[in-house]
Amino acid sequence: MSEKGSSGGIQVIDRATALLDAIARYQDPVSLKVLSAETGLHASTAHRILASLIQNRFVERDAVGHYRLGIRLLQLGVRLHSNIDLRAVALPVMERLRDQFGESVNLTVREGDVVVYIEKATPNRMMHVQQLVGSRAPLHVTAVGKLMLGAAGDNEIKGYAQRTNLPAYTRNTITTLARLIDECHESVARGYALDNEEAEIDVGCIGVLLYDSTGSVAAGLSVSAPIERRRMTWVDEMLAAGREISERLGYRG
Amino acid sequence: MSEKGSSGGIQVIDRATALLDAIARYQDPVSLKVLSAETGLHASTAHRILASLIQNRFVERDAVGHYRLGIRLLQLGVRLHSNIDLRAVALPVMERLRDQFGESVNLTVREGDVVVYIEKATPNRMMHVQQLVGSRAPLHVTAVGKLMLGAAGDNEIKGYAQRTNLPAYTRNTITTLARLIDECHESVARGYALDNEEAEIDVGCIGVLLYDSTGSVAAGLSVSAPIERRRMTWVDEMLAAGREISERLGYRG
DNA sequence: CCCAGATTTGCGCATTGTGAAACGATCCCG
DNA sequence: CGGGATCGTTTCACAATGCGCAAATCTGGG
Numbered sequence: 421m422s423e424k425g426s427s428g429g430i431q432v433i434d435r436a437t438a439l440l441d442a443i444a445r446y447q448d449p450v451s452l453k454v455l456s457a458e459t460g461l462h463a464s465t466a467h468r469i470l471a472s473l474i475q476n477r478f479v480e481r482d483a484v485g486h487y488r489l490g491i492r493l494l495q496l497g498v499r500l501h502s503n504i505d506l507r508a509v510a511l512p513v514m515e516r517l518r519d520q521f522g523e524s525v526n527l528t529v530r531e532g533d534v535v536v537y538i539e540k541a542t543p544n545r546m547m548h549v550q551q552l553v554g555s556r557a558p559l560h561v562t563a564v565g566k567l568m569l570g571a572a573g574d575n576e577i578k579g580y581a582q583r584t585n586l587p588a589y590t591r592n593t594i595t596t597l598a599r600l601i602d603e604c605h606e607s608v609a610r611g612y613a614l615d616n617e618e619a620e621i622d623v624g625c626i627g628v629l630l631y632d633s634t635g636s637v638a639a640g641l642s643v644s645a646p647i648e649r650r651r652m653t654w655v656d657e658m659l660a661a662g663r664e665i666s667e668r669l670g671y672r673g
Numbered sequence: 674m675s676e677k678g679s680s681g682g683i684q685v686i687d688r689a690t691a692l693l694d695a696i697a698r699y700q701d702p703v704s705l706k707v708l709s710a711e712t713g714l715h716a717s718t719a720h721r722i723l724a725s726l727i728q729n730r731f732v733e734r735d736a737v738g739h740y741r742l743g744i745r746l747l748q749l750g751v752r753l754h755s756n757i758d759l760r761a762v763a764l765p766v767m768e769r770l771r772d773q774f775g776e777s778v779n780l781t782v783r784e785g786d787v788v789v790y791i792e793k794a795t796p797n798r799m800m801h802v803q804q805l806v807g808s809r810a811p812l813h814v815t816a817v818g819k820l821m822l823g824a825a826g827d828n829e830i831k832g833y834a835q836r837t838n839l840p841a842y843t844r845n846t847i848t849t850l851a852r853l854i855d856e857c858h859e860s861v862a863r864g865y866a867l868d869n870e871e872a873e874i875d876v877g878c879i880g881v882l883l884y885d886s887t888g889s890v891a892a893g894l895s896v897s898a899p900i901e902r903r904r905m906t907w908v909d910e911m912l913a914a915g916r917e918i919s920e921r922l923g924y925r926g
Numbered sequence: 927c928c929c930a931g932a933t934t935t936g937c938g939c940a941t942t943g944t945g946a947a948a949c950g951a952t953c954c955c956g
Numbered sequence: 957c958g959g960g961a962t963c964g965t966t967t968c969a970c971a972a973t974g975c976g977c978a979a980a981t982c983t984g985g986g
Contacts, residue, residue, distance in 0.1 A: 430725035431942070432685050432974065437729040437745075444749055453932065462976055467934065469974095472683035476690040483886070485933080489749060492690075494791070495784040496697055496742060497750025531748040538747070638744075684973070685943065706963060715945050720965065722943095738964080 435461060436469050440478065440489070441532070449486030506639060507539045509668045510630070513661050514541040514641070521654055523645040524549045530568045533584055534558055535640060549623055549644035560600055561589050563613040563627025564640025570604030570613075571629060571637050577601055592617045611662075612655055617647055624650035628662035631671040638669055688714060689722050693731065693742070698785070702739035759892060760792045762921045763883070766914050767794040767894070774907055776898040777802045783821045786837055787811055788893060802876055802897035813853055814842050816866035816880030817893025823857030823866075824882060824890050830854055845870045864912055870900055877903035881915035886923025894918065 442458040443450055452470070456463045470487060473479040477492040507527065514525040518541040527539035534556040542548055551557075559565030559580060569577045581597045594600045607613035615625035627642035641662055643654060695711040696703055708723070709716045723740060726732040730745040760780065767778040771794040780792035787809040795801060804810075812818030812833060822830045834850045847853045860866035868878035880895035894915055896907060 429728060430685060430722060432683060433689055433722070433725045433729060436686055436689075437731075440749055451932080452934095463933075464935080464977080465975060469683060469686070471934095472686040475682060476686060478690075491782070493746060493750045495782060495789065496693060497746045529744065529748060536748065704963080705965095716964075717946080717966080718944060 432469065435459065435465070436473060436478075439466060439469055439473065440493075443479065443487055443489055445532075449482045449484075449488040451486050455487065506630075506669065510639070510641065510665050511539060511541065513665055514539065517541070517643060517657065517661055518543050520657065521643055521645070521651070523643050523649065524551070526551055526642050526644060528562075528564050528640040528642065530559070530565070530637070530640075531556070533580055535562055535565050535568070538639070547646070549625075549646065551644070557619055558584065558587075558589075560584070560586055561593055561615065561619040562640075562642070563607075563615040563625045564629065564642050566600075566604050566607050566613045566615075567627060567629045568637060568640060569600070570608035574601060577604055589619050590617055590621050592621075594618065611659055615642075615644075622647050626650070626652075626654055626658050628658050630662055630669065631666040632669045635671065638666075641665065685722065688712065688718070689726060689731075692719065692722060692726065693746075694785075696732065696740055696742055702735045702737075702741040704739050708740065759883075759922065763892070763894065763918050764792060764794065766918055767792065770794070770896060770910065770914055771796050773910065774896055774898070774904070776896050776902065777804070779804055779895050779897060781815075781817050781893040781895065783812070783818070783890070783893075784809075786833055788815055788818050788821070791892075800899070802878075802899065804897065810872055811837065811840075811842075813837070813839055814846055814868065814872040815893075815895070816860075816868040816878045817882065817895050819853075819857050819860050819866045819868075820880060820882045821890060821893060822853070823861035827854060830857055842872050843870055843874050845874075847871065864915075865908055868895075868897075875900050879903070879905075879907055879911050881911050883915055883922065884919040884924040886925075888924065891919075891922055 438459045439455055439461075442455050445458075446454075452463060452467055455461075455470070456466045459466060461469070470479055474481065474490070477490045479487050480490040481487055510527050514527060518525045522543050522545065524543060525541045526537050528535040528537050530536075537551045537555050537557075540551060542550065557565065559569055569580060577600060578597060581600060586595045586597070586600065587593075588595050594603055603613075612626055612628050615623070615627070617623060619625075623644060624647035625642050625644045627640055629637050630639045630641055632638035641658070643658060691712045692708055692714075695708050698711075699707075705716060705720055705723070708714075709719045712719060714722070723732055727734065727740075727743070730743045732740050733743040734740055763780050767780065771778045775796050775798065777796060778794045779790050781788040781790050783789075790804045790808050790810075793804060795803065810818065812822055822833060830853060831850060834853060839848045839850070839853065840846075841848050847856055856866075865879055865881050868876070868880070870876060872878075876897060877900035878895050878897045880893055882890050883892045883894055885891035894911070896911060
């Protein structure tokens with residue numbers, strides 16, 4: 421334990437985290453058996469930890485006894501300093517870009533093998549690309565996802581490819597590890613990435629990364645448009661916006 | 674431990690929760706000494722648990738080593754089933770009310786001694802009452818806060834009054850326990866509450882509660898307007914909207 | 927009603943979480 | 957500048973708490 425202690429690990433907290441992550445991977449409430457299998461924990465251990473998480477309101481149970489995330493995560497999440505900072509800082513810039521381009525601007529964070537859309541600025545026109553806040557998309561078919569993979573390094577890209585098998589969403593989706601590594605490298609090198617109808621036909625995207633005060637990737641910023649309306653002239657503005665937001669987040673690049 | 678186990682408590686998870694709550698009470702990052710004092714934990718124990726929460730990304734440290742909430746709470750919070758349900762269910766109703774009244778409609782959850790605004794629908798007019806998502810207000814000066822206190826019972830109201838001392842925000846704020854208890858009772862009895870310039874002069878509000886499938890208070894719904902624009906004819910619509918959303922949340926009143 | 931599978935509970939044990947003490951770092955004051 | 961105070965971090969020994977096994981209970985389907 422002294423060895424474990426020096427590396428900061430407390431086993432039961434790691435295990436509770438694994439259980440929360442396992443629940444979060446499902447849209448619907450999930451059974452003890454599934455959670456036990458997903459985390460590799462003995463059923464009675466999982467049951468005990470989940471009971472404690474319920475008591476502390478991190479987890480709830482539905483009518484048939486299945487587990488879902490609980491209200492304390494919402495309460496704490498809303499209180500998250502970086503949540504308020506990140507969205508409050510990014511939103512005015514996003515709105516400015518939206519008005520300038522006349523297209524949808526999105527803010528995303530990485531969660532495991534997907535990006536999650538956490539804020540949006542949509543244009544006042546009937547036809548635009550729509551991503552709901554809270555929705556998810558695989559990393560390899562999104563501009564910012566490819567940047568996040570590139571920033572994380574080749575082993576991370578390889579691990580992602582192994583876990584997901586790089587499924588095709590359109591005829592343009594990158595489905596081989598070699599091509600994905602090239603694309604990620606290239607994207608990181610030039611500072612922005614494109615989604616060329618890789619997630620959905622007719623949808624194009626330009627994405628950049630946002631960095632926080634520790635120099636880590638904090639989020640992604642992207643503009644999505646019907647492919648024939650996308651302008652490569654937006655790249656400079658996106659890069660500048662990414663720098664602006666990152667600086668406000670305390671990044672000293 | 675067997676006795677503890679049957680009641681679902683795991684000490685270190687309870688302690689980690691207490692630390693997260695303590696951090697969440699501060700707007701700014703907070704020191705180990707303060708957290709140790711707030712939770713009653715020995716400094717080295719608190720240090721250890723915090724290190725594990727950092728490793729699992731529930732907590733981050735800033736440049737001077739102070740602790741703040743971490744990004745995993747955001748990622749999990751966005752994935753929260755009841756968060757997606759609550760906001761997705763409530764938003765269309767809120768937008769309808771906004772268009773009908775021409776005023777701001779807000780969705781709030783209780784967090785300790787405050788309400789937190791988690792969703793909003795703002796009217797398309799320059800002058801309206803504005804509450805940012807993520808902002809907070811004391812319970813005793815908001816309509817839904819008074820309902821939440823009333824729903825929680827007299828001991829809860831008393832405890833709240835003792836903790837906060839009922840500070841005045843305007844000349845209209847309720848600052849005595851007896852008056853607060855009366856107001857909360859009356860509000861619960863009739864099903865809605867008013868904020869009559871108690872939080873801010875010139876601002877009026879009508880609030881109702883939303884209930885979930887377990888019959889518990891899930892959130893509050895309110896319409897805020899400049900006081901001279903507020904209409905008591907909105908009460909029926911607010912009550913109906915509260916019932917509608919609660920039913921969609923699975924409430925069987 | 928019976929059976930199989932899932933969940934829950936009891937129990938004993940060893941490993942893991944804990945607090946005290948020691949050490950390190952930083953800041954402030956004389 | 958040096959010493960003391962304060963805060964944070966690490967080491968260490970120990971006991972209690974988290975854990976897994978096994979049994980009991982529950983639930984749903986045939």
